Amino acid sequence: HSQCMDLVLLSSKGQLEMYRQAGCPKVAYWQVSVARDMQFPVEELPWSRRQDGIVFCGGNYNFPASAERLSLIQRLSRTYGDFYVYGEGWGTQNVRALGVIPYLEQTPRYHRAKLSIGFNNFNDVEWYFSDRQLVAMAAGTCHVCHYIPGLEDIFIDGVHCMFYRNEDECVERINWLLEHEEERKAIGKAGQRIVWEKHTWETRVLEYMTLLREHCSPVFANEGSSSLA
Secondary structure, three states: OHHHOOOEEEOOOOOHHHHHHOOOOOEEEOOOOEOHHHOOOOOOOOOOOOOOOEEEEOOOOOOOOHHHHHHHHHHHHHHOOOEEEEOOOOOOOOOOEOOOOOHHHHHHHHHOOOEEEEOOOOOOOOOOOOHHHHHHHOOOOEEEEEOOOOHHHOOOEOOOEEEEOOHHHHHHHHHHHHHOHHHHHHHHHHHHHHHHHHOEHHHHHHHHHHHHHHHOOHHHHHHHHHHHO
C-alpha cells in the first residue's frame, strides 16, 4: 500500500532503504514523540506508593529480540530485590511483575524510581526506538537503554541516558549508577530536559510541515505552509 501514498513516514532511518527497494516512491524519517500530558510536576496518583527501585515497563511477547530481552529481565529480577516489571505476560517467567500500568501513568511511575530500563524490539536498526524511550526519559529518572546504531546522534551516552549493548554491560551500568547518586540524578534531569526541548509533538508537527513541503506536491506543500502560518 505504501506505493499509493504521497509520503510514507518511518520512525527509523535504518528502514528507509528497505521501503525504497520495495517500490515506495517517497519515504522519510519522522521520529516518535511524547505529549505534554506527561510533563512534570504531576499530582501523586492514589494507586502508587513510592518505590525507589529499578523499573521496566513492557509486556512479554514475541518479537525479533524477545528472547534476549527475557533473559535480561530475568537476570535483573535475580540480581536486584527492588527491580519491578509492569506489563502483561510475565506470570510464568520468574519475573517480579506487578501488573499493567495505563500508558499515561507510566511516566509518574518512572519518576518514583531510581532507574528505568529500556529494550527495543529491534536493536540493530539505525535510529529506531519506540516512544517508551521518551516516556521514560520524560520522567526525569535516569534511563538505561539498549544501544541502537546512531543513538549517539540523538542522545549523549552518560549525559542524557546510559547505553548498554549486552546483559553484562547493563548490570555494570546499573551498579555504577546506584553507587553514584549525584551523577544518576543529573543524567535523569538532562534526559528530561532534552525530551521537552526536542522531542514533543509540538516539535514534531513543525518537522512534519517541513517534510510536506520537501516531499509532496507544490499545491499541498503551499497549503501546509499557509496553514502553519
